[in-house]
Amino acid sequence: MSELSERFETAEAGAKQVGEKIRCDACPVMCYIAEGRTGACDRYGNVGGRIVRCDPLTILEHTAEAGSAVVSFAGEEWDGELVNTGRRFVTAIGAGTTYPDYKPAPFIISQEVEGVDLVTVVTEGIFSYCGVKVKIDTDRHIGPETATVRAQGEAVGHVTTGEYGSQMLSLGGVHHLTGGSKAEGRVTCETLLDLCNRKPVELAVDGGATIIVEAGKAPIIDGQMEHRMRVGCGSATIGMFATQWRGLVDEVVVVDDHITGVVSEHQAGKVLGWEDTGIKILGRRSTPGRYFKVSEPGVGWGGTTISDPLSILGDWNPKKGARPGLSLLMVSTTGEQFAYFELDDDLKPVEKPFPERLRKSVGLIEDNCEPALCTVLFVGGAGGSLRAGVVENPVNLTRSVQGLNTYVTVGGAPTYIWPGGGITLMVDVMRVPENAFGYVPTPALVAPIEFTLRRDDYLRLGGYASEIRTVEDIVASGGEYLNPRAQKAAAADNPWPPLQQLRRVPPGGAS
Numbered sequence: 410m411s412e413l414s415e416r417f418e419t420a421e422a423g424a425k426q427v428g429e430k431i432r433c434d435a436c437p438v439m440c441y442i443a444e445g446r447t448g449a450c451d452r453y454g455n456v457g458g459r460i461v462r463c464d465p466l467t468i469l470e471h472t473a474e475a476g477s478a479v480v481s482f483a484g485e486e487w488d489g490e491l492v493n494t495g496r497r498f499v500t501a502i503g504a505g506t507t508y509p510d511y512k513p514a515p516f517i518i519s520q521e522v523e524g525v526d527l528v529t530v531v532t533e534g535i536f537s538y539c540g541v542k543v544k545i546d547t548d549r550h551i552g553p554e555t556a557t558v559r560a561q562g563e564a565v566g567h568v569t570t571g572e573y574g575s576q577m578l579s580l581g582g583v584h585h586l587t588g589g590s591k592a593e594g595r596v597t598c599e600t601l602l603d604l605c606n607r608k609p610v611e612l613a614v615d616g617g618a619t620i621i622v623e624a625g626k627a628p629i630i631d632g633q634m635e636h637r638m639r640v641g642c643g644s645a646t647i648g649m650f651a652t653q654w655r656g657l658v659d660e661v662v663v664v665d666d667h668i669t670g671v672v673s674e675h676q677a678g679k680v681l682g683w684e685d686t687g688i689k690i691l692g693r694r695s696t697p698g699r700y701f702k703v704s705e706p707g708v709g710w711g712g713t714t715i716s717d718p719l720s721i722l723g724d725w726n727p728k729k730g731a732r733p734g735l736s737l738l739m740v741s742t743t744g745e746q747f748a749y750f751e752l753d754d755d756l757k758p759v760e761k762p763f764p765e766r767l768r769k770s771v772g773l774i775e776d777n778c779e780p781a782l783c784t785v786l787f788v789g790g791a792g793g794s795l796r797a798g799v800v801e802n803p804v805n806l807t808r809s810v811q812g813l814n815t816y817v818t819v820g821g822a823p824t825y826i827w828p829g830g831g832i833t834l835m836v837d838v839m840r841v842p843e844n845a846f847g848y849v850p851t852p853a854l855v856a857p858i859e860f861t862l863r864r865d866d867y868l869r870l871g872g873y874a875s876e877i878r879t880v881e882d883i884v885a886s887g888g889e890y891l892n893p894r895a896q897k898a899a900a901a902d903n904p905w906p907p908l909q910q911l912r913r914v915p916p917g918g919a920s
C-alpha cells in the first residue's frame with residue numbers, strides 16, 4: 410500500500426476520533442489531529458493545540474529587470490528582512506483553504522505597482538473536478554484512441570485524439586476520482602498529484618504501450634526512451650528536404666504512420682523536375698506522392714509496425730521509369746531509421762552500403778527534430794464555492810474573470826481560461842513552483858489559485874474590504890495557519906503583475 414493510500418485509510422478513522430485531538434476544518438474530511446501529528450493529507454498538523462499549515466507560505470520574488478538572473482531560494486525560509494529589489498507576489502502555495510468558503514480567502518493582499526492599485530486574493534482550492542492533459546512527443550503507437558489508461562492497474566483516464574507529432578492522454582476527471590471504486594479514486598488522485606508535482610508515473614494503455622510520463626522529461630515507451638519528435642509527416646518532410654536530395658538519389662520514400670511521402674510523385678518533387686521512377690507504394694493514395702495507411706500504427710519506422718521498409722513497396726514498373734541501377738533512399742520522419750537500395754537487373758531493390766553523399770540530408774532531418782518531451786497541463790474547475798471566499802456574490806467573480814478584468818494564476822503561473830461558462834482553467838505544471846499541488850482524501854486535488862484585479866474593481870464586485878492586508882504585514886505576521894513564509898525566485902517567464910491587462914478601464918468603472 411502506498412503512503413498516500415494509507416493516508417486515505419486513516420482519514421476516515423481520524424474523522425471519527427475526538428478525545429484530546431483538535432479538528433482541522435480545511436476540507437470536508439474534518440480530521441481530528443493529535444498533538445504533534447498531521448492530518449490525512451499531511452498538509453495540516455496539530456502544533457501546541459493549534460492547527461498549523463505544515464508548508465510555508467510561498468512568496469515569489471520577481472527580479473527588478475526583465476532578463477536578469479534568477480537564483481533559486483527553494484526551501485529557504487523568509488529571513489525577516491524586507492529587502493526587495495523587485496516585486497513580490499504572495500502565492501496561494503501554503504496559504505491554506507477556508508472551508509466551507511463562506512469565509513474570506515486566507516489572504517487578500519493589496520499592492521500598488523506602477524500607479525495601479527491591485528488586490529490579489531489567494532487560496533488553496535480544492536478541485537473535485539480536475540484532471541491533466543498529457544502530451545507525449547512521439548510517433549510511436551501507444552494505444553488506440555479511447556483506450557483506457559491505467560496506473561497500478563486502476564483506470565485513471567484514456568487515450569485521446571493525437572496531435573501533430575504527439576500522442577495525447579486525458580487523465581483524471583470527476584468520474585475516475587469519485588465515480589468509480591475507492592481504489593480507482595485513490596489511485597487517480599495519486600497519479601494526478603504526482604504528475605502535477607512533476608514526478609514520474611508509470612501508465613499502461615489497454616491494448617497498447619507502457620509509458621513512463623514525467624513533466625518536462627522525455628517519455629519512456631515500453632522501456633525505450635524517446636529522443637526525438639518527428640520533423641513532420643512524410644509529406645511535410647518531402648516538402649522540407651526535397652532540394653537536399655535532388656541530384657543525389659533517384660527516389661526518396663519517407664515512411665510515416667500518417668502520410669508516407671514519395672518525392673518523385675510529390676508536388677515538391679514535380680516542381681523540382683524529379684523524374685518518374687515506376688515505384689509502387691502499397692497504401693491508400695491520398696494525393697500525388699502522399700499515401701495513407703502503409704501499415705498499422707506501431708513502434709517501428711515512423712510510428713508504423715514496419716521493421717523492413719521494403720514491405721510497403723510493390724513491383725517497380727519499367728514503363729514508368731524503373732530501370733536497373735535506379736537508387737532509392739528510405740528514411741523515417743525522425744531520421745533515426747534509414748536505408749539505401751539500388752534496383753538490380755530484375756528491378757528488385759537490393760540494400761547497399763549507405764552512401765556518404767546522403768548522410769548530410771538524413772542528418773538534417775535529425776537536426777530538425779525537437780527533443781521529445783512530456784507536457785502536463787492541469788485542468789481544473791474553479792467556478793464553484795471557492796469563489797465565495799473571494800467576493801460575496803460569486804457570479805461577479807466569474808464575470809470578471811471572463812471579462813478579463815481578473816487575472817487568474819496558479820502558484821504565480823499564468824493560466825488559460827476556457828471561454829464559455831464557469832472558470833475552467835488550464836496551466837502548464839512546469840511553470841508552477843515544484844510541489845505546489847496537494848490533495849485531500851475526498852478525493853480531490855488541492856491547487857494554489859490566485860485572483861488579481863484592480864482594487865476599485867474588487868470593491869465594486871463585493872470584495873472583503875476589511876480583510877485586505879499589505880504584503881509587508883503578511884511577511885511579518887503570516888496568517889491564520891501560523892506557518893512561516895518562504896521566498897522563492899519567480900520563474901522569469903511568469904510575468905507579474907499583468908499590468909497590460911489590468912490597466913485598462915473596466916466597463917462602466919473608474920480608471
Ligand code: SF4
Pocket residue numbers: 420433434435436437438439440447448449450451452453849850
Ligand atoms: S484531510 Fe487535510 S485538510 Fe482535510 S481535514 Fe484532514 S488535515 Fe485538514
